[in-house]
Amino acid sequence: MPSLQNTFQVVSQQKLCPKFYRLCIDAPVICQTVKPGQFVHIKVNDQLFPFFRRPFSVYRAQKYVEIFYEVVGPGTAVMARMKKGDPVDVIGPIGRPFSMPDKKIKKIVMVAGGIGVAPFLIFCDALRKKHSDLELILLYGGRSQGHVYDMKEFKRHGCQVHVATNDGSVGKKGYVSGFFPKINIDRKDTFIYTCGPNPMMAAVQTWARKYGVAGEAVCEEVMACALGACLGCSIKTRSGYKTVCYDGPVFDLQEPIF
């Protein structure tokens, strides 16, 4: 019923590294309206299985809407088989976007775990348009080298990219939180954004709280409607249960209880 639901065409499908794919969809209405941090809700086929739609951050919105995703189960496995010209039923853009940093902010630190990097490229695109002198830092943690790709689009924005893998196969060995001691953050000029597994975002919360630095977190929960109707995607926050799809997915960093 919402005018937000449309059928578009797949433009391309690309495997960027062993674990991650990029799907481009020709969806001009979404490109024109989407804000960084927002997501789309995709029906991966017209069958009863998988039954629910699947939510994905918008990775980039230039000529096409780009989805950056990892195959983790049946829904994403179907997505990985989509080809150029296939129709795809998309609801979006939906959700609360990132807030743009105010003038005093000089340094943006993005902490991403695995596929949690997805919302940050469109965000860097938007930041660079407005503030060419912002310092951009991306701390990225992947499970293993299969979860690491070149991230050249980030680097092209002058973003400093630091990579860690759990097994040390690429970059620093260990969790992404291993970078925290080396990064200077200051409440006066730094803002932190994070997206990834809950334990990682909990570590970011603690780090930011220690220095009194503000930030935002992109949260995840299983979704049915993604329109705030079913109240199914609620997470615990400091002000009670909040829906990820309607109140989020972007929350104040200290708000969610991970």
Next chain:
Amino acid sequence: MKIAVKIADVIFKNPLTVASGTFGHAEKYYDFEEVKKLGAIVPKTVTFHPQQGNPPQRIMETPSGMLNAIGIENPGIDGFIQNKLPAFKKIGVPLIISILGHTDDQFLQIVEKLNQQKGISALELNLSCPNLKHKILVAQDPKATYRVVSKVKKISRFPVMAKLAPNVTDITEIALAAETAGADGISLINTFAAMAIDIETRRSVLGNFTGGLSGPAIRPAAVYFVHQVAKKVKVPIIAMGGIMTAHDALEFIIAGATMVAVGTANFVNPRAPLEVLQGIEEYLRAHKIKDIKELIGSLE
């Protein structure tokens, strides 16, 4: 071609409505012009006090359906009247307000508050939510069903529907109790009590431990419930349970439903209610049926 239907003295311009708990935030996401085409809207169940709902995880997908254990998260009757009702009224579609009291008294207090409101067409008593840790549901006990419905009927300014649960031995016994107590209609069915287990952690997947099963998976069972009840009671039935398409809705109408509600399908296809409505109209046209009443309960 006539597709208007009547329950008590309320006329609905068509038989299509949405199931409680599956339609919300109309103001933000839905195209008003499209929502206006619905025969009625049933908002999420309202309780006397605000309820924060159950801990996550609240939903999961299942073969052709889903489990939910939302726990009637809602702002309470005062919050609803103040903050939600005005937006629903603005849509201009008849409203059937779903209510739930944890005691008879709470049911009555809610009704008294709603009695003072304009722009409401009917009440639906949710006697059947499986997610609230009550040992036994009102709708599992004919005596309790009779008691609650008759108490509400005594004071309600609006027609009253009783929403029943499928987790019973004999649904007709409960439906008859509601009818005898004066219910103007029967809504069925609510979700089936159900659960799923994470085999790695050996814990229940849902935060509430158990949940309710809905969606196409339950449809054939729901059709059978409606058929049984339609044979026994005279009051109209609002039917629901897995309706995704016009075909599904027509099964219920032929089984004896006066109205049909789209529930879980809203989550997968927000346009489902209107597509179902359109499909029903096409069917009537194709079969040269002049009035939908000819179709209701026409099972051979």
